[in-house]
Amino acid sequence: MEVLNxxxxxxxxxxxxxxLEVFVGGMLSGxxxxxxxxxxxxxxxxSGVFNFxxxxxxxxxxxxxxxxxxxxxxxxxxxxxxxxxMVIMGIIIERTVMRPLANQDLLSLFMxxxxxxxxxxxxxxxxxxxxxxGVELGVPTDPVFVSEIxxxxxxxxxxxxxxxxxxxxxxxxxxxxxFQYTRTGLSLRAVSDDHMASQAVGIPLTKxxxxxxxxxxxxxxxxxxxxxxRLSVSFTLTWxxxxxxxxxxxxxxxxxxxCLVGGLxxxxxxxxxxxFFADVFGGQGIEHWWxxxxxxxxxxxxxxxxxxxxxxxxx
Numbered sequence: 513m514e515v516l517n518x519x520x521x522x523x524x525x526x527x528x529x530x531x532l533e534v535f536v537g538g539m540l541s542g543x544x545x546x547x548x549x550x551x552x553x554x555x556x557x558x559s560g561v562f563n564f565x566x567x568x569x570x571x572x573x574x575x576x577x578x579x580x581x582x583x584x585x586x587x588x589x590x591x592x593x594x595x596x597x598m599v600i601m602g603i604i605i606e607r608t609v610m611r612p613l614a615n616q617d618l619l620s621l622f623m624x625x626x627x628x629x630x631x632x633x634x635x636x637x638x639x640x641x642x643x644x645x646g647v648e649l650g651v652p653t654d655p656v657f658v659s660e661i662x663x664x665x666x667x668x669x670x671x672x673x674x675x676x677x678x679x680x681x682x683x684x685x686x687x688x689x690x691f692q693y694t695r696t697g698l699s700l701r702a703v704s705d706d707h708m709a710s711q712a713v714g715i716p717l718t719k720x721x722x723x724x725x726x727x728x729x730x731x732x733x734x735x736x737x738x739x740x741x742r743l744s745v746s747f748t749l750t751w752x753x754x755x756x757x758x759x760x761x762x763x764x765x766x767x768x769x770x771c772l773v774g775g776l777x778x779x780x781x782x783x784x785x786x787x788f789f790a791d792v793f794g795g796q797g798i799e800h801w802w803x804x805x806x807x808x809x810x811x812x813x814x815x816x817x818x819x820x821x822x823x824x825x826x827x
Contacts, residue, residue, distance in 0.1 A: 535780050540673035542779015543680040544742070545803075547735035548756030549763070549771040550683060551728045557766045558700055558724040559610065561621045565629040567750035569729060572636045573598050574736035574745045578645040598729030601632075606725040611718055633747070645745040649737065651675045676738050680772060683731065687768045696723060758807035764817030773818055781806045 548566070555563040576597055580590035609624050655668035691697035699715045700723075739752045758778050763770025785802040811817070 535784060536669060537673065538780040538783025539776045540669065540677050540779065541783065542759075542775040542777070543673070543677040543772070544738060544775075545755040545759045545778055546680045546771045546775030547676070547683070547731070547738060548753050549759040549775065550680075550687070550768060551731045551735065552753075552756060552760050553763075553765060553768055553771055554687075554724055554728050554731070557768075558703055559621070559721055560618055561610065561625065563728070564622060564625040565605070565632060566728075566732065566756075567753035568629045568632040568636070569598070569601070569732040570736040570739070570753065571745070571747065571749045572601070572632050573729070573733035574647065574740040574749060575636050575640045575645070577733070577737065578647050578740065578745050579640045582645070594733055595730055598733045599726040600729075602725035602727070602729035603722050606718075606722045610721065610725070633750070637747075642747065645740075647737065647740040647745055649741045651741065672742070679734065679738065680775070683734070684768055684772050691768070696720070700724065755803065758803040760817070761807040762810050762817055764819040767817070767819030770817055770819035777810075778803045778806060 548570070551566050551569075552563060555561055555566075573594055577590050577594040580593060581587060585593070605628055609628055610621065613621055613624055652671045655670055691701055700720050702715055703717060703720050735752075736749065739749060743749060743752065755778075759771055759774035761774070762777055763772070763774030782799060782803050785806075786799050789798065789802075
């Protein structure tokens with residue numbers, strides 16, 4: 513009975529102005545998870561492979577950038593160099609690891625990305641170092657009073673979360689336009705639907721996969737920079753990708769817009785859970801599992817996610 517009363521009280525408090533502020537702040541924080549999820553979706557959409565090396569690619573990119581800036585390299589020069597490094601890395605991974613295994617089963621491809629993950633982790637440590645570094649992007653972290661723009665909405669919103677939301681939204685819109693209106697994007701959509709049919713009509717699979725891995729490398733860099741500003745650059749940064757898994761489960765493994773929607777849902781539910789249900793479920797630690805619980809409940813209702821595609825087999 514006591515637990516029931518606590519739950520009722522928590523739900524009542526969620527509908528207050530404070531609850532709205534937590535909800536909005538959670539959605540903006542969830543955009544950070546969307547940035548990580550986009551890389552997963554790109555690779556899976558084109559090849560059906562779940563990229564286990566995503567976290568280490570993110571770490572390598574952030575570590576490369578911060579190491580260059582600490583050596584007095586100009587910010588934008590370091591940014592450009594790191595982008596080139598990640599493009600080359602993506603192409604090399606596709607050419608040397610994924611392409612030779614193109615006709616193997618998905619488990620073999622997944623295990624190949626596990627091997628790439630540990631190789632890149634050692635490469636990052638050997639090339640740079642394993643020390644903890646700080647990154648300062650110059651984005652203010654102080655809150656914005658929304659009431660200055662919307663008089664009746666008296667809540668606070670973090671400027672940094674707003675910046676991350678703008679970056680993620682720009683990526684989603686850019687990738688959506690790329691897939692819808694460019695020749696390469698249309699080819700990639702065809703490849704994701706049917707590899708054999710695409711090859712039969714002359715679409716170069718290897719070229720498409722190389723482009724996808726190159727773009728994934730750049731996205732890992734952008735996500736790595738934003739996460740590094742919040743967490744610092746260390747090997748714990750690789751665990752940031754775990755926040756992207758519930759996002760793709762809710763949004764769908766093959767949908768770029770689904771990353772954004774899934775991030776909003778996970779971010780909002782996680783913040784609301786931390787604030788209003790922590791005492792009900794044992795106090796501290798709820799932030800480590802609440803997102804996965806939300807995703808689990810969601811996929812029980814819709815296993816393919818909101819925008820996921822159902823495979824229909826005719827027999």
